[in-house]
Amino acid sequence: MPRGGLQSRAEQLSTLLRLAHVRFTSDAVGRLLETLEDELANRPFDSDEASLVRVTRRDYDEARKLPADLVAEVARAGTVARPAWEKARRDEKFSLFEPYLVKNVELNRRIADAIGYEDRPYDALLNRSEPGLKTAELEAIFAELKRAIVPLVADIARHADAVDDRVLYRGFDPDLQVSYALETVKRLGYDLERGRQDISTHPFSTAFGPGDVRITTRVSRDFFNECLFGSIHESGHAMYNQGMGQNIDRTPLWGGASPGVHESQSRLWENLVGRSFPFWRHFYPSLRSVFQEPLRGVDEEGFYRAVNRSYPSFIRVEADEVTYNMHVLLRFELENEMLEGALKVKDLPEAWDARFKSYLGLTVPNDREGALQDIHWSYVSFGIFPGYTIGNLIGAQLMEKIRVELPDLNAQIERGEFAALLSWLRKNVHRHGRKFTPNELMERATGKPLTAKPWIAYVQKKFGALYGLNEARKAAP
Amino acid sequence: MPRGGLQSRAEQLSTLLRLAHVRFTSDAVGRLLETLEDELANRPFDSDEASLVRVTRRDYDEARKLPADLVAEVARAGTVARPAWEKARRDEKFSLFEPYLVKNVELNRRIADAIGYEDRPYDALLNRSEPGLKTAELEAIFAELKRAIVPLVADIARHADAVDDRVLYRGFDPDLQVSYALETVKRLGYDLERGRQDISTHPFSTAFGPGDVRITTRVSRDFFNECLFGSIHESGHAMYNQGMGQNIDRTPLWGGASPGVHESQSRLWENLVGRSFPFWRHFYPSLRSVFQEPLRGVDEEGFYRAVNRSYPSFIRVEADEVTYNMHVLLRFELENEMLEGALKVKDLPEAWDARFKSYLGLTVPNDREGALQDIHWSYVSFGIFPGYTIGNLIGAQLMEKIRVELPDLNAQIERGEFAALLSWLRKNVHRHGRKFTPNELMERATGKPLTAKPWIAYVQKKFGALYGLNEARKAAP
Numbered sequence: 001m002p003r004g005g006l007q008s009r010a011e012q013l014s015t016l017l018r019l020a021h022v023r024f025t026s027d028a029v030g031r032l033l034e035t036l037e038d039e040l041a042n043r044p045f046d047s048d049e050a051s052l053v054r055v056t057r058r059d060y061d062e063a064r065k066l067p068a069d070l071v072a073e074v075a076r077a078g079t080v081a082r083p084a085w086e087k088a089r090r091d092e093k094f095s096l097f098e099p100y101l102v103k104n105v106e107l108n109r110r111i112a113d114a115i116g117y118e119d120r121p122y123d124a125l126l127n128r129s130e131p132g133l134k135t136a137e138l139e140a141i142f143a144e145l146k147r148a149i150v151p152l153v154a155d156i157a158r159h160a161d162a163v164d165d166r167v168l169y170r171g172f173d174p175d176l177q178v179s180y181a182l183e184t185v186k187r188l189g190y191d192l193e194r195g196r197q198d199i200s201t202h203p204f205s206t207a208f209g210p211g212d213v214r215i216t217t218r219v220s221r222d223f224f225n226e227c228l229f230g231s232i233h234e235s236g237h238a239m240y241n242q243g244m245g246q247n248i249d250r251t252p253l254w255g256g257a258s259p260g261v262h263e264s265q266s267r268l269w270e271n272l273v274g275r276s277f278p279f280w281r282h283f284y285p286s287l288r289s290v291f292q293e294p295l296r297g298v299d300e301e302g303f304y305r306a307v308n309r310s311y312p313s314f315i316r317v318e319a320d321e322v323t324y325n326m327h328v329l330l331r332f333e334l335e336n337e338m339l340e341g342a343l344k345v346k347d348l349p350e351a352w353d354a355r356f357k358s359y360l361g362l363t364v365p366n367d368r369e370g371a372l373q374d375i376h377w378s379y380v381s382f383g384i385f386p387g388y389t390i391g392n393l394i395g396a397q398l399m400e401k402i403r404v405e406l407p408d409l410n411a412q413i414e415r416g417e418f419a420a421l422l423s424w425l426r427k428n429v430h431r432h433g434r435k436f437t438p439n440e441l442m443e444r445a446t447g448k449p450l451t452a453k454p455w456i457a458y459v460q461k462k463f464g465a466l467y468g469l470n471e472a473r474k475a476a477p
Numbered sequence: 478m479p480r481g482g483l484q485s486r487a488e489q490l491s492t493l494l495r496l497a498h499v500r501f502t503s504d505a506v507g508r509l510l511e512t513l514e515d516e517l518a519n520r521p522f523d524s525d526e527a528s529l530v531r532v533t534r535r536d537y538d539e540a541r542k543l544p545a546d547l548v549a550e551v552a553r554a555g556t557v558a559r560p561a562w563e564k565a566r567r568d569e570k571f572s573l574f575e576p577y578l579v580k581n582v583e584l585n586r587r588i589a590d591a592i593g594y595e596d597r598p599y600d601a602l603l604n605r606s607e608p609g610l611k612t613a614e615l616e617a618i619f620a621e622l623k624r625a626i627v628p629l630v631a632d633i634a635r636h637a638d639a640v641d642d643r644v645l646y647r648g649f650d651p652d653l654q655v656s657y658a659l660e661t662v663k664r665l666g667y668d669l670e671r672g673r674q675d676i677s678t679h680p681f682s683t684a685f686g687p688g689d690v691r692i693t694t695r696v697s698r699d700f701f702n703e704c705l706f707g708s709i710h711e712s713g714h715a716m717y718n719q720g721m722g723q724n725i726d727r728t729p730l731w732g733g734a735s736p737g738v739h740e741s742q743s744r745l746w747e748n749l750v751g752r753s754f755p756f757w758r759h760f761y762p763s764l765r766s767v768f769q770e771p772l773r774g775v776d777e778e779g780f781y782r783a784v785n786r787s788y789p790s791f792i793r794v795e796a797d798e799v800t801y802n803m804h805v806l807l808r809f810e811l812e813n814e815m816l817e818g819a820l821k822v823k824d825l826p827e828a829w830d831a832r833f834k835s836y837l838g839l840t841v842p843n844d845r846e847g848a849l850q851d852i853h854w855s856y857v858s859f860g861i862f863p864g865y866t867i868g869n870l871i872g873a874q875l876m877e878k879i880r881v882e883l884p885d886l887n888a889q890i891e892r893g894e895f896a897a898l899l900s901w902l903r904k905n906v907h908r909h910g911r912k913f914t915p916n917e918l919m920e921r922a923t924g925k926p927l928t929a930k931p932w933i934a935y936v937q938k939k940f941g942a943l944y945g946l947n948e949a950r951k952a953a954p
Contacts, residue, residue, distance in 0.1 A: 004671030005689025008726065012686070194481030209489070212482025249485065 003083070010079035018072040025063045033057055048247055051435040056252045062128065065115050074107050078379035085378035094349045094367040101377055102345045105338050108382040112339065122336050125383030130258045130390060132437040133450075135336070138386055141393070141452050142329045148456045149326055150359070152463065156310050156322065157361075159467040165309040167302070168224040170294035177219050177227040180290055184228065184283065185235035188269060189422040190215070191242055203230040205237035205266075210249055213241040225307060229270050236269035237262055239422065243430025253433045259384055261438050263391025264398065265425065271321050271392075272399045272458075273421070278413035280304040308466055312360040314369040316388075322459055325392060326359045331374070331385040339382060394442065396455035398429070401446040480560070487556035495549040502540045510534055525724055528912040533729045539605065542592050551584050555856035562855035571826045571844040578854055579822045582815050585859040589816065599813050602860030607735045607867060609914040610927075612813070615863055618870070618929050619806045625933045626803055627836070629940065633787050633799065634838075636944040642786040644779070645701040647771035654696050657767055658708035661760065665746060666899040667692070667712040668719055680707040682714035682743075687726055690718040702784060706747050713746035714739055716899065720907025730910045736861055738915050740868025741875065742902065748798050748869075749876050749935075750898070755890035757781040785943055789837040791846040793865075799936055802869060803836045808851070808862040816859060871919065873932035875906070878923040 001009060023029075036053045043050040081100035088097035112121035115128070120135040127133070182197050200216035207213040215234035219227040240262060248254045256262035273279055284300035295303070310320040316327035334351060337343035343351055352371040353364040364370040376384055403409055406420055413421075428445040439449045464470045478486065500506075513530045520527040558577035565574035589598035592605070599612040659674050677693035684690040692711035696704040717739060725731045733739035750756055761777035772780070787797040793804035811828060814820035820828055829848040830841040841847040853861055880886055883897055890898075905922040916926045941947045 002669065002671050002673050002689050002691070004668070004687075005685060008686035008688045011727070191481070192479065194479050196479050208482060209485035210481075211485050212479055214479070250488070 006079065006083060010076045013079055014072040014075040017075045018068050021063060021066070021068050021071045024060065025068075029060060030064075033060060046435065048253070048435075052251055052253055055434050058131065059252060062115060066111065067114065070107070070110055070114060074111070074380050077103055077107055078381075081378040081380075082375070085372065085375065089368050089372045092366040092368045092372075094371055095346075097372060097378070098345055101348070104377060104380045105345055105382075107380055108339055120336070121339050122383065125339075126386065129381075129383050129387060130260050130438055132439050133386075133390075138332065141450070142325075142332065142389070144452045145325050145389070145456070146329065146359075148452075148460065149322060152322055152460065152469075153310075153312065153326075153360070155469050156463060156467050157312075159469065160311065162467045163305050163309045164302075165306040167294065167298045167306050169222055171221055172224050172291055172294055174219045174221050174227075176290055177224070178217065180287065181217060181228045181231035185215070185231050187416060188232065188235060188239070188273070188418050190235040190238055194242055195238055197231070203234050205234040205241070207238070207241040209254075210242055210244050210246060213238045229274060229307070232274040233266045233270040236266035239269070239425070240265040240430050243422075243426040244433045245431045248433045248435075253435055255434050257429075257432065257434055257436060257441055258390075258438050259387030260390030261394060261429070261441060263387050264394035265391075265429065267391050268395035268399060268425075272395055273413065273418075275304075275308055275321070276410075276413065277301075277304050278410045280307075281414045282416040305466060308462070310463055310467075312362050314356075314362060314364060315373060321392075322463055323360060325389045328385050328389040330355050330359060332389075335382045335385065390438065390450065393450060393452050393455045394438070396458045397442060397446055397448070397451060398425075399458070400454040483556065483560060487553045490556055491549040491552040494552045495545050498540060498543070498545050498548045501537065502545075506537060507541075510537060523912065525730070525912075529728055529730055532911050535608065536729060539592060543588065544591065547584070547587055547591060551588070551857050554580055554584055555858075558855040558857075559852070562849065562852065566845050566849045569843040569845045569849075571848055572823075574849060574855070575822055578825070581854060581857045582822060582859075584857055585816055597813070598816050599860065602816075603863065606858075606860050606864060607737050607915055609916050610863075610867075615809065618927070619802075619809065619866070621929045622802050622866070622933070623806065623836075625929075625937065626799060629799055629937065629946075630787075630789065630803075630837070632946050633940060633944050634789075636946065637788065639944045640782050640786045641779075642783040644772065644775045644783050646699055648698055649701050649768055649771055651696045651698050651704075653767055654701070654704040655694065657764065658694060658705045661705065662692070662708050662712035664893060665709065665712060665716070665750070665895050667715055671719055672715055674708070680711050682711040682718070684715070684718040686731075687719055687721050687723060690715045706751060706784070709751040710743045710747040713743035716746070716902070717742040717907050720899075720903040721910045722908045725910045725912075730912055732911050734906075734909070734911055734913060734918055735867075735915050736864030737867030738871060738906070738918060740864050741871035742868075742906065744868050745872035745876060745902075749872055750890065750895075752781075752785055752798070753887075753890065754778075754781050755887045757784075758891045759893045782943060785939070787940055787944075789839050791833075791839065791841060792850060798869075799940055800837060802866045805862050805866040807832050807836060809866075812859045812862065867915065867927065870927060870929050870932045871915070873935045874919060874923055874925070874928060875902070876935070877931040 033053060033056060037057070040049050040053055045051070045054075077100075081097075081104060084100045085097050088094060108125060109121060112124040115124040117123040122135040126135055126138065178197075178199070182192075185197075186192060194211045195213045195215065198214065198216045199218060201218065203215070203217050205213065205215045215231065215238050217227055217231045217234065240256060244254055280300050280303055284303055287303075288295045298306075308320070310322040312323055313319055316324070316331075319327050330352070333355065334343060334348065337351070338345060338348065349367050349371045356362060356364050356370070374385075402421065402424055406412070406424065409421065412418070429441065432441065436444065442448060442450050510530060510533060514534070517526050517530055522528070522531075554577075558574075558581060561577045562574050565571060585602060586598060589601040592601040594600040597612045603610055603612055603615065655674075655676070662674075663669060671688045672690045672692065675691065675693045676695060678695060680692070680694050682690065682692045692708065692715050694704055694708045694711065717733060721731055757777050757780055761780055764780075765772045775783075785797070787799045789800055790796055793801070793808075796804050807829070810832065811820060811825065814828070815822060815825065826844050826848045833839060833841050833847070851862075879898065879901055883889070883901065886898060889895070906918065909918065913921065919925060919927050
């Protein structure tokens with residue numbers, strides 16, 4: 001958007017969101033809901049009709065608590081803070097963004113107060129994005145993750161030489177990368193009759209309905225991972241949206257169950273499938289025929305190891321599977337502390353850098369690679385970051401169950417067959433849209449609420465093998 | 478848009494347009510208008526307040542005549558007809574589009590009947606796009622144009638050798654063309670703080686408010702005109718939108734006075750400026766330094782002559798200044814005849830080809846280059862085509878007046894100075910937005926209603942000189 005469009009865009013968004021809010025929260029909608037609740041009292045919990053009313057009631061009750069002025073102010077604040085964040089980032093100067101973040105923290109606090117909460121203000125915000133989840137539960141999950149990850153990161157650091165990823169930097173023709181990525185996501189099941197792929201600075205997926213779900217990707221000649229794994233990631237989001245039924249199109253049930261559940265679909269395809277050995281058993285021969293020069297002398301196992309190299313780094317979106325959740329933990333803690341007033345916004349960079357050193361052992365060189373790296377805080381949204389970790393956990397938890405129901409999944413992937421996997425996801429996750437909360441969905445799909453155990457077991461096993469940690473432990477005195 | 482998105486898009490547009498229509502045409506809006514009409518009865522005609530109420534009243538009274546079901550049906554029909562038109566065009570088979578056009582003619586007829594008219598059903602449609610203009614007036618203007626153009630085209634054909642445009646096909650680096658075009662439109666006055674340029678298959682301009690007005694362009698290595706003149710054309714539209722005041726932003730007065738007035742701004746910059754000799758006196762040296770190889774041995778006069786070559790051709794959007802209006806006349810006549818039932822849709826290709834032969838002397842090779850060439854009929858809009866000719870006429874009529882008020886305009890253009898010209902257009906056209914009808918605007922700016930005379934004088938003089946027609950006449954026995 002040209003700079004001159006900023007103010008108008010802020011006003012337009014603010015007007016639209018205010019109007020939508022005012023109409024949705026009218027007494028008339030409340031009366032309609034009451035009538036429907038009476039009429040549909042005997043419908044099964046998971047029927048379209050009962051779910052439509054239940055989910056709309058949840059949205060309605062929450063929206064009724066937010067004054068229209070606050071909704072409009074949040075929309076406006078988010079739009080004007082964004083270019084300030086961009087400039088602060090460009091200039092590596094947190095102080096330029098500080099007043100906007102102060103405002104946004106205050107707005108988040110006002111949202112939390114308006115919605116109300118029993119224990120922690122963050123509960124109110126978290127419930128908006130991950131309905132049914134409590135801050136305390138999340139803290140327990142992160143504590144469990146920290147106990148598992150911190151020693152694993154240290155173990156890997158001691159065996160860093162075990163994995164060599166230099167092949168990824170040998171130079172890959174960008175056009176060929178983009179077409180290879182598109183062919184790959186088609187094979188996984190992304191339907192191009194109802195989608196398309198374009199190039200953008202930051203990859204994303206967007207949906208206008210089940211018949212039009214698009215992805216973007218980016219490509220770097222000098223680093224292989226961006227294009228292929230970015231495309232698989234976005235196609236995971238897109239297949240989720242393509243799998244939502246026509247029966248819920250244009251209803252409040254359409255859309256992802258939560259950012260966390262959405263992320264589970266992208267991360268499952270990107271990591272649990274795309275970074276698995278069976279996947280590369282299948283795809284590596286065709287990859288090598290397309291990129292003969294850079295892949296010279298590298299076999300499928302070497303390539304599989306390269307794309308899985310784990311090492312502490314500064315940027316969340318480039319982090320490997322093991323360290324990724326520590327980036328999220330950091331943000332979750334800092335958001336909470338700012339919201340509760342325990343951390344002043346002006347002290348954020350210092351707190352960020354100290355925490356980063358403690359969790360990942362690195363010294364943050366500047367605010368651009370530190371507290372200014374993510375766009376999220378510029379558009380007011382607190383309570384979104386945990387979804388990235390929740391997505392990783394849900395992905396592993398689903399996959400544990402899938403492997404029970406599709407015992408030959410590895411063999412299918414080796415043959416390049418993804419239909420059974422996609423069908424399972426469609427049946428157990430995609431088609432439901434927003435019908436169930438994340439925990440309801442997990443209970444139905446796996447028999448358990450959200451848990452970190454499958455993900456911890458997965459990374460310990462996978463990276464233990466990649467870095468020879470188990471052998472090392474065995475060999476240790 | 479992916480094919481799968483079509484049905485949803487049709488339903489979404491249909492819903493949005495229906496809701497907007499229902500809200501706008503409510504009795505409450507009528508009461509507000511009545512109150513304001515009383516309160517503002519003494520405000521001057523051209524004040525923002527009086528104009529706002531007057532123009533909204535016109536929109537309201539027209540919209541009240543259209544049933545919401547018809548509005549929704551038109552939106553849906555337009556969306557589903559488009560891919561049918563695309564396929565028919567690809568297959569060069571009019572019959573594939575025929576049933577959709579039958580439907581669209583019927584919808585146009587229903588619109589005309591709902592709005593009402595005194596003389597001709599086309600009056601009702603024309604009044605929606607070019608308020609205040611009558612079909613009969615337009616017929617008189619086209620008759621005058623035909624009398625002037627047909628013999629001019631014949632004269633030019635007899636002297637075709639006088640202009641050689643082969644230089645345009647010598648091969649121009651596409652990236653350099655795009656950046657040269659962008660530099661050029663910046664020089665004309667297109668403000669990139671409030672705009673941007675992108676590439677698209679068909680060039681267009683779009684505006685989200687005065688602070689965000691964008692253009693797209695396309696580029697061909699093998700034909701110079703597309704990129705530069707396309708960019709100038711779109712920047713003419715964009716400068717119009719950028720020149721609308723903040724005082725009318727987000728009001729019903731924002732937007733072009735009519736498609737015809739909008740087109741006058743694009744065509745004025747593209748042709749009356751961009752295809753003038755003073756323009757090339759200024760720009761040719763820099764153009765030659767960028768494209769040394771293809772421009773070798775061609776001087777500024779030769780290049781000026783090349784970009785002005787006139788010859789009958791099949792495609793409206795590629796037609797030169799002289800023949801362009803004959804393409805519009807053809808469509809205007811055929812629309813009218815279909816609407817009045819004098820021409821059956823199934824006979825359209827035959828009528829098109831016969832009329833084309835008679836006006837431009839060419840035999841249409843297929844429906845793709847004939848009756849299927851324009852997108853407009855696929856989205857229901859009849860009464861839009863005349864705007865293209867009206868735009869040419871308004872451009873010349875404004876320019877006649879501008880030359881009186883800026884007597885040294887040619888010298889300014891030769892120096893690459895466009896600020897006085899742009900200021901004049903801002904003051905007399907742009908800032909008013911929708912405040913005045915096309916004729917009101919022309920009366921205020923030039924002292925006369927719309928007339929074809931300045932345009933006819935302009936092309937006769939310019940092309941007479943280019944093709945040596947006056948000398949030829951003098952030399953004739």
